[in-house]
Amino acid sequence: xxxxxxxxxxxxxxxxxxxxxxxxxxxxxxxxxxxxxxxxxxxxxxxxxxxxxxxxxxxxxxxxxxxxxxxxxxxxxxxxxxxxxxxxxxxxxxxxxxxxxxxxxxxxxxxxxxxxxxxxxxxxxxxxxxxxxxxxxxxxxxxxxxxxxxxxxxxxxxxxxxxxxxxxxxxxxxxxxxxxxxxxxxxxxxxxxxxxxxxxxxxxxxxxxxxxxxxxxxxxxxxxxxxxxxxxxxxxxxxxxxxxxxxxxxxxxxxxxxxxxxxxxxxxxxxxxxxxxxxxxxxxxxxxxxxxxxxxxxxxxxxxx
Numbered sequence: 001x002x003x004x005x006x007x008x009x010x011x012x013x014x015x016x017x018x019x020x021x022x023x024x025x026x027x028x029x030x031x032x033x034x035x036x037x038x039x040x041x042x043x044x045x046x047x048x049x050x051x052x053x054x055x056x057x058x059x060x061x062x063x064x065x066x067x068x069x070x071x072x073x074x075x076x077x078x079x080x081x082x083x084x085x086x087x088x089x090x091x092x093x094x095x096x097x098x099x100x101x102x103x104x105x106x107x108x109x110x111x112x113x114x115x116x117x118x119x120x121x122x123x124x125x126x127x128x129x130x131x132x133x134x135x136x137x138x139x140x141x142x143x144x145x146x147x148x149x150x151x152x153x154x155x156x157x158x159x160x161x162x163x164x165x166x167x168x169x170x171x172x173x174x175x176x177x178x179x180x181x182x183x184x185x186x187x188x189x190x191x192x193x194x195x196x197x198x199x200x201x202x203x204x205x206x207x208x209x210x211x212x213x214x215x216x217x218x219x220x221x222x223x224x225x226x227x228x229x230x231x232x233x234x235x236x237x238x239x240x241x242x243x244x245x246x247x248x249x250x251x252x253x254x255x256x257x258x259x260x261x262x263x264x265x266x267x268x269x270x271x272x273x274x275x276x277x278x279x280x281x282x283x284x285x286x287x288x289x290x291x292x293x294x295x296x297x298x299x300x301x302x303x304x305x
């Protein structure tokens with residue numbers, strides 16, 4: 001699967017990922033009003049507004065980008081209706097030829113981890129038939145439970161040609177409370193990185209592994225260390241833009257071949273129309289603002305690469 005993502009990155013010349021993480025407050029009033037008129041101010045109405053918002057953004061950006069990353073929590077907040085829209089969004093993005101990274105940060109042990117893997121990136125047997133649940137191409141995974149928690153995901157990656165991004169050094173301010181703690185003189189994120197390499201060796205797909213790593217743009221010096229520790233691991237890089245990460249901060253995430261990382265931006269793209277820089281588009285043309293924000297992001301990153 002990582003080879004497919006790399007091919008799309010090379011084709012679009014855009015090592016970027018649009019985070020489809022819609023809060024209802026991001027959705028313009030005219031879209032909310034139309035959804036509420038049809039379904040009322042209900043969870044179904046909210047989910048419909050999110051769907052219409054997502055569809056417009058995808059329609060205006062799919063030709064520019066290789067992938068999207070829907071964050072499942074933004075859909076779960078609307079219950080079952082939200083999860084239906086999550087699935088609808090995943091399917092629509094795949095119809096448009098996009099690689100879908102499901103941002104669910106799952107991780108447990110044994111049969112529970114296996115069930116998460118089957119539900120998100122694998123398939124489940126129902127009598128004589130087989131079904132793919134959410135059917136994303138990649139899934140983010142929390143490694144806190146160790147190999148017991150990650151191996152079931154790797155097994156499904158190998159049987160279904162899918163991929164993972166394992167949390168290693170995240171972009172949030174308090175990540176260091178655990179991730180930077182010294183264990184035998186080395187920070188915990190380095191130990192996790194070495195395990196990611198070990199897990200990834202069991203799922204190589206060309207020059208890179210299907211088992212990638214989440215490495216935040218907000219800690220550039222640490223990304224340099226991690227790039228050296230994980231030369232064949234693809235990085236999913238959050239933290240660019242709204243969280244403070246700059247294009248210059250991303251340099252160490254990439255290898256000398258210009259590959260090795262895909263950079264995510266969520267509200268910086270999907271809520272671009274709310275920014276001063278794109279205010280001329282207005283709420284009625286929010287998706288055009290998102291398209292321009294993608295164009296600007298790609299140019300910014302490629303300028304540094």
